Amino acid sequence: MNIFYSFLEKLIRSILKLVRKAPVCIVLCAVLLATVCAGSSALWLKLDSDQDNLISHELPFQKRNLEQIKNFGDQEYMFVVIKTRGTEAGKTKAAQFASTLATKLNKRPDLVKEVHYAMSARDMGPGVLMFASQDELRQFVTLARDFGPLGKEWFEAPGLSRFLEMTAGLLSGEKGGTADSEMFGPFIGALDNLVVEMQSSLVSGPTLENMNAPVFDLDKAGIQYFFTRNGKLLIMRILPKKDFRVMDVIGPSLNFVRSSLETVRAEYPDVEAGLTGRPVLSADEMHTTDQDMTISAIISVVVVGLLFMFILHGWLRPMLVMGSLFCAMAWTFGFTLVTLGRLNLLSIVFALVLVGIGVDFGIHIVMRYVEASDSGMSPDEAVEEALVHTGPGILLGGLTSVCAFYAVLGQEFVGLAELGLVGGTGIIFCLISMLTVLPSAMLIAGRRNWFPSSRPRMATLPFMEKVISRPVTVLVVFGLLTALAFPGFQKAGFNYNLLELQAKGLESVEYEHVLINDSDESTWFAVMTRPDLESVASLISELKQVPSVGRIESILDFLPDGQKEKADILRGEAEVLQGINLDARNAHLVPDEVVASLENLIESLEGLEEKLFSAGAKQELDQVGQIIERADSCLEVLQKNPADAVNLTPLQSRLVNELSGSFAWLKEILEVQSVTPNDLPEHLRSLYVGKDGSFMVKISPVENVWDFDKLTGFVADLRKIDPEVTGVPVVVLESSLLMRETFLEAAGLTLILVSVILFLSSFSLSYVLLTLVPLFAGIFWLLEIMGLTGLSFNLANFFAIPVLIAIGVDGGVHFLARWKELSEGERLYHTSTPVAVGLSFCTTMIGFGGLLLAHHRGLASLGGIMVTGSATCLVGCMVVLPAVFRLIERIKGK
Numbered sequence: 001m002n003i004f005y006s007f008l009e010k011l012i013r014s015i016l017k018l019v020r021k022a023p024v025c026i027v028l029c030a031v032l033l034a035t036v037c038a039g040s041s042a043l044w045l046k047l048d049s050d051q052d053n054l055i056s057h058e059l060p061f062q063k064r065n066l067e068q069i070k071n072f073g074d075q076e077y078m079f080v081v082i083k084t085r086g087t088e089a090g091k092t093k094a095a096q097f098a099s100t101l102a103t104k105l106n107k108r109p110d111l112v113k114e115v116h117y118a119m120s121a122r123d124m125g126p127g128v129l130m131f132a133s134q135d136e137l138r139q140f141v142t143l144a145r146d147f148g149p150l151g152k153e154w155f156e157a158p159g160l161s162r163f164l165e166m167t168a169g170l171l172s173g174e175k176g177g178t179a180d181s182e183m184f185g186p187f188i189g190a191l192d193n194l195v196v197e198m199q200s201s202l203v204s205g206p207t208l209e210n211m212n213a214p215v216f217d218l219d220k221a222g223i224q225y226f227f228t229r230n231g232k233l234l235i236m237r238i239l240p241k242k243d244f245r246v247m248d249v250i251g252p253s254l255n256f257v258r259s260s261l262e263t264v265r266a267e268y269p270d271v272e273a274g275l276t277g278r279p280v281l282s283a284d285e286m287h288t289t290d291q292d293m294t295i296s297a298i299i300s301v302v303v304v305g306l307l308f309m310f311i312l313h314g315w316l317r318p319m320l321v322m323g324s325l326f327c328a329m330a331w332t333f334g335f336t337l338v339t340l341g342r343l344n345l346l347s348i349v350f351a352l353v354l355v356g357i358g359v360d361f362g363i364h365i366v367m368r369y370v371e372a373s374d375s376g377m378s379p380d381e382a383v384e385e386a387l388v389h390t391g392p393g394i395l396l397g398g399l400t401s402v403c404a405f406y407a408v409l410g411q412e413f414v415g416l417a418e419l420g421l422v423g424g425t426g427i428i429f430c431l432i433s434m435l436t437v438l439p440s441a442m443l444i445a446g447r448r449n450w451f452p453s454s455r456p457r458m459a460t461l462p463f464m465e466k467v468i469s470r471p472v473t474v475l476v477v478f479g480l481l482t483a484l485a486f487p488g489f490q491k492a493g494f495n496y497n498l499l500e501l502q503a504k505g506l507e508s509v510e511y512e513h514v515l516i517n518d519s520d521e522s523t524w525f526a527v528m529t530r531p532d533l534e535s536v537a538s539l540i541s542e543l544k545q546v547p548s549v550g551r552i553e554s555i556l557d558f559l560p561d562g563q564k565e566k567a568d569i570l571r572g573e574a575e576v577l578q579g580i581n582l583d584a585r586n587a588h589l590v591p592d593e594v595v596a597s598l599e600n601l602i603e604s605l606e607g608l609e610e611k612l613f614s615a616g617a618k619q620e621l622d623q624v625g626q627i628i629e630r631a632d633s634c635l636e637v638l639q640k641n642p643a644d645a646v647n648l649t650p651l652q653s654r655l656v657n658e659l660s661g662s663f664a665w666l667k668e669i670l671e672v673q674s675v676t677p678n679d680l681p682e683h684l685r686s687l688y689v690g691k692d693g694s695f696m697v698k699i700s701p702v703e704n705v706w707d708f709d710k711l712t713g714f715v716a717d718l719r720k721i722d723p724e725v726t727g728v729p730v731v732v733l734e735s736s737l738l739m740r741e742t743f744l745e746a747a748g749l750t751l752i753l754v755s756v757i758l759f760l761s762s763f764s765l766s767y768v769l770l771t772l773v774p775l776f777a778g779i780f781w782l783l784e785i786m787g788l789t790g791l792s793f794n795l796a797n798f799f800a801i802p803v804l805i806a807i808g809v810d811g812g813v814h815f816l817a818r819w820k821e822l823s824e825g826e827r828l829y830h831t832s833t834p835v836a837v838g839l840s841f842c843t844t845m846i847g848f849g850g851l852l853l854a855h856h857r858g859l860a861s862l863g864g865i866m867v868t869g870s871a872t873c874l875v876g877c878m879v880v881l882p883a884v885f886r887l888i889e890r891i892k893g894k
Contacts, residue, residue: 037334379446
């Protein structure tokens with residue numbers, strides 16, 4: 001016997017001595033410490049749900065990403081995708097839908113920071129005229145010259161009556177040449193809005209809701225909605241408020257946006273719209289996985305509890321095992337609080353890992369205790385038998401499990417490294433608890449005769465002796481089956497597509513596919529930065545030559561061409577607005593004057609009707625007819641009761657304020673001679689100009705970058721232009737590769753460490769190989785089954801491999817240890833060890849089996865791999881390894 005194994009036995013003897021001496025003290029101290037740890041963790045242990053903190057900030061790609069976010073701010077939007085059906089009527093409906101939704105969202109700036117779905121002239125800033133062509137600019141200047149004198153005249157005594165009077169003069173031609181056909185539609189539309197407001201005020205009176213509402217809504221003049229290039233979709237970008245101190249980072253914002261969206265859907269039942277975007281997909285994934293894991297945990301606890309009660313003949317022993325496990329879990333929470341102070345999105349699942357692995361240690365002790373009790377031993381003797389004979393194997397198996405988790409320590413994938421630290425330490429605590437608290441609790445219960453039966457029946461599997469009675473046949477059959485399934489091994493692969501991990505039927509997933517298939521928009525964009533505008537223009541020219549590059553956005557989209565020539569056209573034109581008194585007091589509203597002006601307006605409109613009828617302009621004719629009907633209705637109200645004119649006073653104030661602001665804006669835009677980044681509104685400049693003055697260029701892919709090959713190609717193309725490109729595509733690509741590399745390294749390192757530990761415990765190469773038989777057989781068969789069934793490794797399930805290595809080796813350790821203990825004529829399947837090992841594998845399969853019902857396809861695949869891998873390792877442990885034992889016995893016998 002080697003020094004290492006002797007040390008394990010001495011350690012177990014020391015623990016046994018302590019347990020016998022002070023079992024009550026051990027249990028009380030454990031419970032007290034667990035209470036303190038649980039309470040302090042509930043108060044002070046934080047959750048860090050920021051995905052950027054899962055990767056080391058020192059990695060070059062992550063460092064660039066964080067610097068870009070710090071420099072340009074958070075630009076990870078939610079997207080409302082509104083279908084237009086590609087028709088003008090559909091676009092109009094979609095625009096109304098977006099406007100209504102935006103109005104609701106803007107009421108909660110504490111939840112929604114920004115909403116973008118269109119851009120008006122005002123949004124472009126004072127330099128808006130620079131975006132017009134030279135011909136359009138000349139037409140606008142002519143219009144300003146026509147309206148300048150009219151504005152000056154009106155503002156001498158601004159009021160509703162004079163406005164109606166002057167409008168009548170414009171329509172009849174008395175006030176100058178404003179009969180431009182392109183201006184007819186907006187002009188008549190604005191007049192219609194005014195008359196509708198007048199009719200509403202006279203009939204219903206002014207309302208609080210409309211007190212500050214615009215009359216003409218001139219700010220929306222020339223509005224351009226964010227339709228996709230093919231016109232099939234209208235895209236709204238929404239920047240939510242984030243709180244990384246909670247699991248649901250955008251929970252309140254997302255709930256508000258979704259409830260608002262549902263309300264607007266009810267108002268526009270014929271419009272199809274949905275919410276997607278990276279933060280929405282992440283939130284939905286979090287919610288789905290949380291639901292799935294909760295359901296899985298409930299199913300697992302119930303089924304495992306029933307199985308324990310059946311195998312262990314009662315409820316008390318299972319309760320003692322679970323109580324010892326809960327103590328270990330509480331200690332782990334306390335350790336995490338002291339060392340890290342937080343849990344991340346990966347390390348938070350350590351509790352599920354401990355349930356799957358930590359319980360196994362207790363199973364072996366309880367099963368050996370039951371076997372000893374069945375042979376007539378006293379509680380003290382049974383505890384000694386259980387600890388002395390299973391303790392070294394439990395410690396050895398526990399060390400291999402710890403290796404599986406500690407193998408990722410120091411990795412650049414911080415989230416996984418923290419899971420390794422917490423999970424590995426948690427397993428150590430499980431070992432301590434199961435080797436001290438559980439035996440102490442069983443000793444107390446046994447001495448006081450609390451168990452339902454002092455002589456419980458020992459569960460064995462004698463029928464398995466017949467199965468392995470012909471070891472050569474067993475090994476040949478499994479060899480042939482393995483060879484037949486080998487094509488599956490060659491097909492086993494890795495799927496990087498994160499979208500395929502999401503649950504089917506989610507709105508966010510459905511509309512992400514809509515964006516991919518029906519638009520040039522992408523929720524992912526890469527980022528390059530340049531120090532000046534010349535290098536931005538050069539970069540864009542270069543990017544346009546790259547086939548994988550789709551949409552390119554930069555500050556240059558908002559800096560017009562030909563500014564010098566346009567400035568020459570505008571030079572001095574602001575003078576036409578000089579002398580307008582924009583601060584003039586409103587004229588007193590006189591009922592007779594309003595009536596007279598309405599009569600003149602109706603007369604002018606009727607004259608316009610005749611002209612439109614002669615021209616055959618049916619649509620315009622109908623519109624003018626509706627205005628006349630409404631104006632007649634207003635006239636009738638005022639003629640019946642002139643005092644009702646007072647209801648028009650708020651409307652007049654709104655009209656004067658709006659036109660005052662519009663003329664001031666007109667004067668401002670006519671004075672602009674150039675547009676530079678500094679002249680743009682803050683909401684535009686902040687999107688593309690960083691705090692350090694550098695300029696951002698956003699590059700969207702032309703293809704579906706959820707496909708990993710296309711993502712790889714897209715990033716590779718961009719790196720040929722700029723090796724320091726960053727953004728979501730780069731971060732997703734690099735973090736995916738890093739995660740896969742970390743998993744592979746962890747699996748390889750775990751296997752090496754496990755082999756070293758096994759060798760140190762025996763100094764026998766044959767011992768190591770025999771112990772690893774279930775693992776090698778189980779993993780090989782798992783890969784074959786995965787290839788045959790189409791189940792792939794992915795970023796949600798790959799960590800199953802280190803865990804399977806741990807539990808596969810653990811089974812081999814216990815089988816080999818018991819086989820070596822067998823006396824002459826004693827058979828392995830007549831002992832409790834196979835049942836204990838089988839039960840350990842079954843609890844793992846049950847624990848992860850609930851995930852097979854998960855809606856989240858990543859979790860379901862994790863459940864599939866863990867159940868399949870546990871089952872194949874179980875077969876390797878329960879059938880193949882004993883067959884090898886029997887074959888060795890025959891060879892030695894010969």
